Amino acid sequence: MATHTDVVSTPKLAPDLAEPGMLGPRPTATHGVWSWLTTIDHKRIGIMYAVAALFFIVLGGIEALLMRVQLAVPNNNFIVGDLFNQMFTMHGTTMIFLGVMPLTSAFFNYVVPLQIGARDVAFPRLNAFSLWVFIAGAVFINMSWFLGGAPNGAWVGYPPITSVQFNVGHNSDFWAIGLITLGVASVAASLNFFTTIVNMRAPGMTLMRMPVFVWMTIITNVLILLAFPPITIALLQLIMDRTFGAAFFDYNKGGMPIMWQHWFWVFGHPEVYILILPPMGIVSEILPTFSRKPLFGYPLIVFSGAFIGFMGFAVWSHHMFTTGMGVVAVLAFSVTTSIIAVPTGVKIFNWLGTIWGGNLRMETPMLYALSFIAMFSIGGFSGIMHSAAATDFQQHDTYFIVAHFHYVLIGGAISGLLGGICYWYPKVTGRILGEKLGVPAFWLFFFGFNATFFPMHIVGLNGMPRRIYTYDSAMGFDKWNLFISASAFVLAFSFLLFFINMYWSYKHGEIAGNDPWDGRTLEWSIPSPPPVYNFAVTPTVTHLDDFWHKKQTGQAAPESDGQLIHMPLPSYYPLISGVGMFIMSMGMVYLRDHLVVATVASVIGFLVLLFSIYGWAMEGPGAEYLDPNKKTGAYN
Amino acid sequence: MNAMRMIQVAFITVFLVGLYLVSLVWPGAMNGPMSIMEVNGPVAQEQATVFWYTVAVSSFLLVTVGGVFLYAIFRFRAKPGQDFKVPEQTHGSAAVEIGLIVASCVLLLVIAVPNARALFYVSEVPAERKQEAIKVVAIGHQWWWEFQYPDLGITTANELHIPIGKPIDIEVRSADVLHAFWVPRLAGKIDAIPGQINRMWMEATDPGKYQGQCTEYCGDSHANMRFLVMAQKAEDFDGWVRNEKKDGVKPKTIEEVNGHRVFMSGCNACHTVKGSGAMGTKGPDLSHFGSRTTLGSGIYVSNKDNLTNWIKFPKQMKPGNLMNLESVNMVVGDKDVKDLVAYLESLK
Incomplete structure (x- = not known):
């Protein structure tokens, strides 16, 4: 897959391959599998994140469909008991940690350096490390399907159901250790993007000239940085409980099960914003471009994003209204939760302000962005409904909640992300994502989604609890459930069409050129797909929506001045660290059963990780010098 | 914007808002045995009242925001054949923003006040009624x-x-x-x-x-x-x-006497039948099992067939069932199961 214009590194200035102390040769593959496995190019890493994330979204979707088959009719026997519990646990875990988060990461990777006028992220090899550790963690969690059963403690993993007394197998070990592995990847990536955005913006791009997507990226990554430590601590405590008989969450030994819920939701609520802020950023890019107007109230959109992120740490207990916290605590969290509606509303109002008076082009990215606003708003309204704790006592853990968060996460996050794929697909592949198939796929998505999830409000208000694998026909849930299950397949089919369209357009799509949408931000000023170094000449920024401003005032993008461009070299070590993490995790799972063997395996994995970090440190980034004026051959 | 388009906008707005409202109040849609909309007690009623406040606020938002949204889409979309000109590059309006923020806060208060009142009400039996509480x-x-x-x-x-x-x-x-x-x-x-x-x-x-x-x-x-x-x-x-x-009924017929004997050979490890000598506490108290209408925690009608299957195939009847005869080393023949069922059903 050609993802960048090939360029030659000049013979005079050959790559700096050798560094004193290097443990082995550097990778030299320029094409094929090895070039992808060793790449440190943020664009290629972004593509790999996207491919992996879409794969896991399909996997999580299949799990959802299997559940829908079971729930289609009352007292069904298709998937019952523990297997159903594994399905919904893995559906939630997969969609959140292996689907939506990596897909947002794909956008961070591909788009952020282009939007801030940088040639790569701050730490390119750390970026590859994040990718491979994510893949290691994702594969690791899913290995559990073949090794005695997948996690079955729900995506929230509340002890005691995940404690060893009630979960004798290794299901929850895979879950806890896998999530820690994924957390390592996320935290490394968040440090990387934070540093990139703070340090590597093009000259003149002040903070308030950054595109909103970049703003949402930096806020999201601060949230990741602050939210993952609590969950990591909690997961370690759970592993201690399970493996070494500690008592953090074991009531019989003096622990407190409720502590887990606080730990989890101090992470879990910001996590929700980690999932939704990047799509909000994407939508904030698409709307101005397709309205041909600047974003209405740019500073307010930025500040309300930051405020949402901040408030995200002050509302966690609204997931715990029914745990008996006491009426004052419940009321306090009820109030803080409803306050979140204000900055969220501000964003929606400003998006409306953006399209108001514009010249709206209804192409697929815009359709998805508009559907984001509509469906995210509906999810927001049901959110206001739950924030009233008195009535949440009824709605909690019913399908009303399931409907709410799918409106926010599919209607919101996935809608925004699909819009982002349509929007930046021409930049990534050089071809437009076809409208002929794209528009029907969108409408199928829109109606399939609403037909699947809107009725869940109704069955929820009719009292259907979530996480149940069966229900009685006398409860009045059956007709709607059959309808929901049928609609779920329509929704799934729309994704199939979307993927077919992606494949077809990659082969036969219309050639996009640099700037197919009449874009406003820097990524549209460079070729599609961008060359490996992104910008032949680092742009100088003078305005918000700088590229639009330059086009309107007739300033051309500067030509290359012949200066050679310094780029870092690929490396084996990030991939090897991922392998090390995988082996180490595998060993840790079995510590309870075979102490010696498992310890040896863990130590081997750790040594592989240590070796790769050592080799990585000794190797140095290296350098190659690329000449933007010579466009033959390839190196990278 | 011509009249035709106006009608389109109005139609779609009414359709969407109508769908939302109708599905919330659809007669018969939400009156099942576990409905939280049609309730039979003051606590649930209070909670449903707060729910209706939230419905009112969110419906108002849906109508206004949704209306503006749909209007903007139809009014400002690029029409085929239209001459393109760059629209005015407006950046925002402080007055509009502040107005909307204040309005949102006021709307939230509409929910917050009844919510707070209801929270205190539903959390504890009202003081003046504590005496009569069961x-x-x-x-x-x-x-x-x-x-x-x-x-x-x-x-x-x-x-x-x-x-x-x-x-x-x-x-x-x-x-x-x-x-x-x-x-x-x-x-x-x-x-x-x-x-x-x-x-x-x-x-x-x-x-x-x-x-x-x-x-x-x-x-x-x-x-x-x-x-x-x-x-x-x-x-x-x-x-x-x-x-x-009262104590559990003493076995009378030959079957019940044998059923009681079988019960005391293992079932008693987990179950209590008052006055019969069975004092296990792991499982449900069965002293008056025969007077209950359901079996297996409300999932089956309590009758002879279901009870027989429950004893013979507990894991099929309920995944993960902790009620099973192996755990107390019981081996029973069909005759014994039949008698056990007779004994259990006699415990009115």
């Missing part, structure tokens, strides 16, 4: 409910009898993992957490059977952890209490 301890087990009446000295399972018109003061506990006690038509839920005592209250205004279900995920048979609340007139309730206080 105390109940509800204990969640994997996967059934134990109900104790500490003031009456009764222990039962899966069918909670209450008198109508009296507040029921409930203490919710757990014996193993998390559960949640929920009877939607009577009151919102509260979690059962090991090592913690949670409280809630409810009251039924009409006699009847109210469906309850565990709503906090608790393992294999979470879906099968149901129960019934039998709200009765005061005299019926008193009659039930008198019967419950």
Whole structure:
């Protein structure tokens, strides 16, 4: 897959391959599998994140469909008991940690350096490390399907159901250790993007000239940085409980099960914003471009994003209204939760302000962005409904909640992300994502989604609890459930069409050129797909929506001045660290059963990780010098 | 914008808003046994009232924001053949922003006030009614409910009898993992957490059977952890209490005597039948099993066939079932099962 214009590194200035102390040769593959496995190019890493994330979204979707088959009719026997519990646990875990988060990461990777006028992220090899550790963690969690059963403690993993007394197998070990592995990847990536955005913006791009997507990226990554430590601590405590008989969450030994819920939701609520802020950023890019107007109230959109992120740490207990916290605590969290509606509303109002008076082009990215606003708003309204704790006592853990968060996460996050794929697909592949198939796929998505999830409000208000694998026909849930299950397949089919369209357009799509949408931000000023170094000449920024401003005032993008461009070299070590993490995790799972063997395996994995970090440190980034004026051959 | 387009916009707006409202109040759509919209007690009523406040606010937002949104889409979309000109590059308006923020805060207050009032009301039995309250301890087990009446000295399972018109003061506990006690038509839920005592209250205004279900995920048979609340007139309730206080019926027929013998060869390790010598506490109290209408925590009708299958194939009847004869080393033939069923059914 050609993802960048090939360029030659000049013979005079050959790559700096050798560094004193290097443990082995550097990778030299320029094409094929090895070039992808060793790449440190943020664009290629972004593509790999996207491919992996879409794969896991399909996997999580299949799990959802299997559940829908079971729930289609009352007292069904298709998937019952523990297997159903594994399905919904893995559906939630997969969609959140292996689907939506990596897909947002794909956008961070591909788009952020282009939007801030940088040639790569701050730490390119750390970026590859994040990718491979994510893949290691994702594969690791899913290995559990073949090794005695997948996690079955729900995506929230509340002890005691995940404690060893009630979960004798290794299901929850895979879950806890896998999530820690994924957390390592996320935290490394968040440090990387934070540093990139703070340090590597093009000259003149002040903070308030950054595109909103970049703003949402930096806020999201601060949230990741602050939210993952609590969950990591909690997961370690759970592993201690399970493996070494500690008592953090074991009531019989003096622990407190409720502590887990606080730990989890101090992470879990910001996590929700980690999932939704990047799509909000994407939508904030698409709307101005397709309205041909600047974003209405740019500073307010930025500040309300930051405020949402901040408030995200002050509302966690609204997931715990029914745990008996006491009426004052419940009321306090009820109030803080409803306050979140204000900055969220501000964003929606400003998006409306953006399209108001514009010249709206209804192409697929815009359709998805508009559907984001509509469906995210509906999810927001049901959110206001739950924030009233008195009535949440009824709605909690019913399908009303399931409907709410799918409106926010599919209607919101996935809608925004699909819009982002349509929007930046021409930049990534050089071809437009076809409208002929794209528009029907969108409408199928829109109606399939609403037909699947809107009725869940109704069955929820009719009292259907979530996480149940069966229900009685006398409860009045059956007709709607059959309808929901049928609609779920329509929704799934729309994704199939979307993927077919992606494949077809990659082969036969219309050639996009640099700037197919009449874009406003820097990524549209460079070729599609961008060359490996992104910008032949680092742009100088003078305005918000700088590229639009330059086009309107007739300033051309500067030509290359012949200066050679310094780029870092690929490396084996990030991939090897991922392998090390995988082996180490595998060993840790079995510590309870075979102490010696498992310890040896863990130590081997750790040594592989240590070796790769050592080799990585000794190797140095290296350098190659690329000449933007010579466009033959390839190196990278 | 021409008239045709205006009609389109109006049509779609009405359709979407109508869909939303109609589905919320669709007659018959939400009146099932576990409805939280059609309720039978003051606590659930209070919660439903707050719900309607939230419906009012969110419907208002849906109509206004949704209306503006749809209008903007139709009004400002690029029309085919239209001459393109760059629209005015407006960047925002402080007055509009501040106005909208203030308006949002005011709207939230519309919900916040009734919510706060309702929260205090639903959290505890009102002080002036504490005297007449019936105390109940509800204990969640994997996967059934134990109900104790500490003031009456009764222990039962899966069918909670209450008198109508009296507040029921409930203490919710757990014996193993998390559960949640929920009877939607009577009151919102509260979690059962090991090592913690949670409280809630409810009251039924009409006699009847109210469906309850565990709503906090608790393992294999979470879906099968149901129960019934039998709200009765005061005299019926008193009659039930008198019967419950008695010992289990002594076996009379030959079958029942043999059934009792089988029961005492293993079942007694987990189950209690008052006065029979069986004093196990792991499983439900069976002293008056024959008077219950359901079996297996509200998932089967209690009858001979279901009970026979329950004893012979417990794991098929309920995934993960902790009730099984292997765990107490019981081996029983068909004749013994038949007698055991006869004995259990005699325990009225």
